[in-house]
Amino acid sequence: MELGAMQDVVRFVTRAALLSAAFAVVGLPGPAGAQSGSAGGSIGNTEKSLSGTRATPRTVEPAKPARRSKPAAETTRPAARKSGGGGAGAGGGNFDGAWSVASVGTPCGGATEAIVITSGRIIGQYTSGRVAPNGATTGAGSANGISWTSSGRFSARSGSGSFRRSDGCVGRWTASKQ
Incomplete structure (x- = not known):
């Protein structure tokens, strides 16, 4: 192999190695990648404090109370009639x-x-x-x-x-x- 061709191969390999290294560095997760985008918080959150610097802990909303049972008047109504098509005016x-x-x-x-x-x-x-x-x-x-x-x-x-x-x-x- 002649000297010019050998230099072209070395240049090609060097460029490929540098590009691979650059892509590897950009693709790695790190502190800079984790903080890109917003400066903390989320949409609708007006408080933009950094992790670990909050003066008071966040409060959690209490869970909704369990659904209450129906009143006795609703639970004791008579069953619907089955033989007459639903009563007058109801159709078939x-x-x-x-x-x-x-x-x-x-x-x-x-x-x-x-x-x-x-x-x-x-x-x-x-x-x-x-x-x-x-x-x-x-x-x-x-x-x-x-x-x-x-x-x-x-x-x-x-x-x-x-x-x-x-x-x-x-x-x-x-x-x-x-």
Whole structure:
């Protein structure tokens, strides 16, 4: 190897060693690195004392008291009625939940839609309606320019009825609680 090439290798190795040493010094944790950023304290802390120089110790807020029990009047109220759908005006409370509705019509074929009944209201992607406390239901919906009306009855875990579409298709629907 000639002298010029040897000097280039030595320069390269020296630069690499110096860069490595510089990165090692910068990357090491130390007092200067630990104190960079704020001058002590934290966001919202107006007291910026250095560690070990506090005149009085910090106080700790007492823990919140345990939650008290409910008053006797609330704990002894009668249980909600289960057989009547939640009482007058409440809608079909015992029909609440997710339902799967399958419909079959002539000549339009069949379709399935997921609906949710909440406090007597039917909510679906394409359908909406009402359920009375006795299970009687009416609904309406639309999709792709076709509208429809439906009626029927829900029981505890199933339902059935009929529908009529604006394009002349008529058919039946059945529902099952999920």
